Structures are given as C-alpha cells and as structure tokens.
Amino acid sequence: MNQDHSYFSVHINPLHSTNELSVLFSGEGKPIPLHKMGPAVHDYYLIHTVHAGEGTFEMHNRSYRCSAGDTFVIYPGELFSYIADSQHPWHYTWVAFSGRAAGTLLSQIGVSPNQAVISGSNPRSIRHYYRHIRSSFQQSDTPVLEDMESAAWLRLLIRELGRMNSHQITFTPTTETDIERQVGQAIRYLELQYTQPVSIEELAHNLGYHRTYLCKMFKQSTGLAPMQYLLKVRMERAKQLLETSMTIDQVAASVGFNDALYFSKQFRKWSGSAPSVYRKEQKV
Incomplete structure (x- = not known):
C-alpha cells in the first residue's frame, strides 16, 4: 500500500509505443488529507477525474478548486501542483499518455494549459472509461494489442470529456452558402x-x-x-x-x-x- 493513500492502484502499459496516441499508465487512488504533488513538471499528459472529495489544482498561474465531477489536465513541461483537502480528501482516477495527437485532441475539446479543468462531468460514467483503460493491461502475450485497446478507450474518454465541456469548444465560423x-x-x-x-x-x-x-x-x-x-x-x-x-x-x-x-x-x-x-x- 502507498503510505500517502488509503487506496492506490496503477496499471502500466508494457509496450514502449511511439504511436500518435498511447497510454503510459492509468490508476486510481484515495490520498490522505493534505497529500500534495509538486510543484513539479511531467514529460507527458496526465488527466485526473475526481469521483469524491475535494482538492486544489494549480498550473499555468491558475488555481482551481476541484470536487466530484471535475477533471483536471496536466500538460508536459508545465509547472503544476495539487493537494487533497484537509477534511474531505479527493478520490480520483488518472491516465497518463503521450503522442503527437494528444495536444490536438485536448485542444479540440476546449482544454489548454490556460483552461485545464472540465467541470460537471458524471463521475460514474467517466469512471467506466478509466476502468476499461486499466483492464487493457493484463500482461498478455500481445502487448501491441493492449496498447491499441487502451488508446481506443482513451479516445472515448476524451470524447466523453468533450461532451461535458462542449460550451468551451469553439468552431470556426463558415461563410459558405x-x-x-x-x-x-x-x-x-x-x-x-x-x-x-x-x-x-x-x-x-x-x-x-x-x-x-x-x-x-x-x-x-x-x-x-x-x-x-x-x-x-x-x-x-x-x-x-x-x-x-x-x-x-x-x-x-x-x-x-x-x-x-x-x-x-x-x-x-x-x-x-x-x-x-x-x-x-x-x-x-
């Protein structure tokens, strides 16, 4: 057991992939009160979705108070920190990923380092996608298929987050008749x-x-x-x-x-x- 968490589980992609989108690892945790990460930087994208409790996320000179239904996104190379609430520490799931398509997909759903939190999602439905991502990694004899499956579920997760964040998605006006x-x-x-x-x-x-x-x-x-x-x-x-x-x-x-x-x-x-x-x- 991770000493900073009352519950902690992580599943790692066994394949070192250079695909346009690839899951690195995914997990679930219930940190103890005031558990803190950072200030630090990662070299990959990392999405957290809060299922219960509260905490604070900071990145790109912005601070966000997050609770159940909120999702925050850490960008590679961006200084970040997050801390669990002292009374009601959050319970969240996460997925880390990389690839040349990652930034574009996040941008398409209205997420950026300047606006890195999506509010108001359904934690139960979102959790379903994380569960499938983690279950993709069963240490089978075909890790390349595990990599494909996890990336497919990640795309569906991002799609679902985009639905929750549709008010932030901008479309280029068209002048065609x-x-x-x-x-x-x-x-x-x-x-x-x-x-x-x-x-x-x-x-x-x-x-x-x-x-x-x-x-x-x-x-x-x-x-x-x-x-x-x-x-x-x-x-x-x-x-x-x-x-x-x-x-x-x-x-x-x-x-x-x-x-x-x-x-x-x-x-x-x-x-x-x-x-x-x-x-x-x-x-x-």
Whole structure:
C-alpha cells in the first residue's frame, strides 16, 4: 500500500509505443488529507477525474478548486501542483499518455494549459472509461494489442470529456452558402466513393437532393456535371497509379472500372494517350 493513500492502484502499459496516441499508465487512488504533488513538471499528459472529495489544482498561474465531477489536465513541461483537502480528501482516477495527437485532441475539446479543468462531468460514467483503460493491461502475450485497446478507450474518454465541456469548444465560423455546402458534400462523396459504381440517382438520394437540382447546382459551382467530375477524379487517380508497377487491369479496378478495355478507352479519350502509352511517356 502507498503510505500517502488509503487506496492506490496503477496499471502500466508494457509496450514502449511511439504511436500518435498511447497510454503510459492509468490508476486510481484515495490520498490522505493534505497529500500534495509538486510543484513539479511531467514529460507527458496526465488527466485526473475526481469521483469524491475535494482538492486544489494549480498550473499555468491558475488555481482551481476541484470536487466530484471535475477533471483536471496536466500538460508536459508545465509547472503544476495539487493537494487533497484537509477534511474531505479527493478520490480520483488518472491516465497518463503521450503522442503527437494528444495536444490536438485536448485542444479540440476546449482544454489548454490556460483552461485545464472540465467541470460537471458524471463521475460514474467517466469512471467506466478509466476502468476499461486499466483492464487493457493484463500482461498478455500481445502487448501491441493492449496498447491499441487502451488508446481506443482513451479516445472515448476524451470524447466523453468533450461532451461535458462542449460550451468551451469553439468552431470556426463558415461563410459558405447553402449551395456551396451542398455541392461540397457531393464533391466529397464522389472523391471518397470513386472506386464504387456511382449514379446520379444514387448520389442525389444519399445526399437528400433532387437529381435535377443537384446537377444544376453542381455544374454551376464546378463547371462540370457530377459524372464528369467523377470521371475526372478517376482519371487523375489512374494517372498516379500508372506510374507504379500495377497492371492496367489492376489500375482499372482501383478507379472503379470492372472492364479494363472500357477503362483504356475512357482514359485515352480523357488524356489523349492510351494507358500503356501514358506509362511509357512518364518513364522517358
């Protein structure tokens, strides 16, 4: 038993990971009255969620009084300290993590060194995510899978904290018109689904627009009909693939053509060269 806690448990990730987001360790504790950490700095991110009791957290020249439902975030390189209340010391869970995506994810939910506390969460529901993070580390024969699982639960925890902190999340105002937004949705659909059979009717149905209206707005904004734009996407991707060692049949299938001869005909019509000729020209 940790002498500074009436209860203390920690689970450590057995894998030294360099992924974009990786849990280092996670634990739960009930410190004794006036138990203090810091002033100190860490080289990783550390989230604490308070389930009961009270305490004080300080970082970036700010002091926060935290109680049940509050979550505080320690940033790497930031001087911090925290202390349990003398009468009602807090009970909290924590997770330490690192990775190049960590700061971005926290920023996206409205957390920063200047605003490092999220208030008003549901301790019971939040505790569920911490429990799953800790249970990921069972010292199995596949630590890489444990690392993946714990990172997935960490993302869900951060997502849940973001819901609690939605009033702090800022969105960049957009000046695009309704038509621009609608056409943008159609363009994104075509750019993501170009490997699949696509029809105007299917496109309009999936986006919830009338076929005639969608075609009119699309051509007005892009200068191309939707199917012309789809062909352009497919042919530009085909040009990239023709610079690899893939066969013509493989390139055709990769850009949504089941018939390699039909693909070759369309490519020649679009580029002025047959796929095989285009490939040779790129090697000159």
